[in-house]
Amino acid sequence: MNKRPTINDVARLAGVSKRTVSRVINGASNVGKATRERIDEVIKETGFSPDKQARGLAASRSFLIGLIYDNPDALYIDQVQRGVLSVCSEKGYELVVHPCNYNTDDFISNCIQFVSRSRIDGVIILPPVSEAKELAEALREKQINYVRMASVDLDDHSNIVVSDDRAALRDLARYMVSLGHRDIGIISGPQRYYSSKERLEGFLETLNELHVEVPVDRIIEGKNSYESGIECARTLLIQSPRVKAIFANNDEMAAGVLKVAHEMGITVPDELSVAGFDDNLLAARVIPALTTVQRPVGDMAALAARKIIAQIEGTEVSETETYLVKPHLIIRDSIKRV
């Protein structure tokens, strides 16, 4: 019921100055062993923990990490949040979320304000916002720590964690071809996003190597939404009825393909194979369950958290060298041998 103990209480109880207590709190090396032990004990007894507000005010830090995103995929965001938090809480940071509007004009200043208003120590940026060069530049100019999560290596390795979507799609292409598929259609993502381009290129690249042609009219650009998936699937299936396998840029759109196939009386996977990307909640639930690609989102997020904290605390972890993770194929029921 009493107030929280302060550094002064600890200092008084331990019979030292608060400066010394401060040293102990911050793990400074120049403290006598006996003194340190005495102080540690008092801290334990009193349950003292430094006040973040005061600490922040004095040191210009907040122990707050921001998460910036404009992504409709709630599941992805949830995984990221949990991944980041697993690291944060252990290091004494809290996570402040900031969904934003990538398309508005003031989106950059909005993000900058978010950071400076609350003195956020650093931000983690999710795709597709993370692809915005302007935001990264603005952040850098303002000396704000940031780490981007992306599908392309477009920044210094201490500022980014990338998933190798391209490699994953090469695997998928090989898998499809190995099952005999030759008549392949694609519902790509918006080509203004690197992630979409990477996936498309990785897929086509390997298909070409394996001498499988995909005529341009079998590649349709979707918008990553379920509705868009439905629309594109209709177009594709009517326009190119010979297509026997479709890769959709994400599971949402793949679910749309399933829907259209059902409407048109096409059986999946017997008459049409379908692949998605994300391993969304949907993927396993849908009938037939989707063969798709899973990114280790939680791990990537945790890595991003470690990087941002390393930046903040100036402790360049060796691990900072790691920045590339590879997604892997999840094989379920939506692709069949022909």
Add this chain to the structure above:
Amino acid sequence: MNKRPTINDVARLAGVSKRTVSRVINGASNVGKATRERIDEVIKETGFSPDKQARGLAASRSFLIGLIYDNPDALYIDQVQRGVLSVCSEKGYELVVHPCNYNTDDFISNCIQFVSRSRIDGVIILPPVSEAKELAEALREKQINYVRMASVDLDDHSNIVVSDDRAALRDLARYMVSLGHRDIGIISGPQRYYSSKERLEGFLETLNELHVEVPVDRIIEGKNSYESGIECARTLLIQSPRVKAIFANNDEMAAGVLKVAHEMGITVPDELSVAGFDDNLLAARVIPALTTVQRPVGDMAALAARKIIAQIEGTEVSETETYLVKPHLIIRDSIKRV
């Protein structure tokens, strides 16, 4: 590129003391009109905004609102976060997320610590954690502001926002019966949760009024997961093959029912009708699209945010009287007339 202006800069430029500037910032009434205008102008010119850290240190506030939950439903959480943020950002608060582990022993002290470490001004608690009486008591005892989101009216109305799940299930029952259903099975949620009990009771209540009996062996308690839905559906469908309609406590389990029906060669909705709850992402994607119940989650969350801010700032909004919102039926393709 210069540092942010401080209250001192403003005071100097306006030729007043910082105390007066402080009054203007905080909207105190006892400031001369001319003085106020001058100060307002300087604030605008300099782009000054008060530092939250310093402000918090002085006033014992952080302008941080915490979100406590232990809920696997990422979509629900995402909707809540957006709803809360829409209010927060406008009132100058930030949202700090705190997923926790309802089942661990230290879960309460963990939450309390979370709040006190960062001086969180108030917390919003989501179900099912929000049902924990002990947590609410601990919070109250520590004088921590909180608002619970729940399905039952189990707290003071300024501390809770409840969705009337019971009423929604009465509607569902009437709807099913109106379509001729008499052979109804139920996959309920864990009965240790109020929300699950409310739904089950509301459903049975109205069924009884309409003289539709549900034998006890047609009511199976599930765990709200997809897997659990599959398991329960198998049991139910094998044990009571005459069942022609199933209500599942959430969409995840309803998706499980669909899966099992497909496995067993039972056509939905022709031979079996299915209803869910949540209007999950799945609901519209699955085939057939699920008839389900939608809670206005975003609105509830925004309301909760307004309540918590009212508590923090001591401004009891009249709106605080509102606390009950009613979910509504979303009719899709999974229930058919018999």
Add this chain to the structure above:
DNA sequence: TTGTAGGCGTTATCAA
């Protein structure tokens, strides 16, 4: 190795 003094940017007390 330890302590003293001053400052971080704001709000609160009390007088004028």
Add this chain to the structure above:
DNA sequence: TTGATAACGCCTACAA
């Protein structure tokens, strides 16, 4: 209506 002055709890030069 205003303004000195002291908190708030911690960190950081600079000394000892």
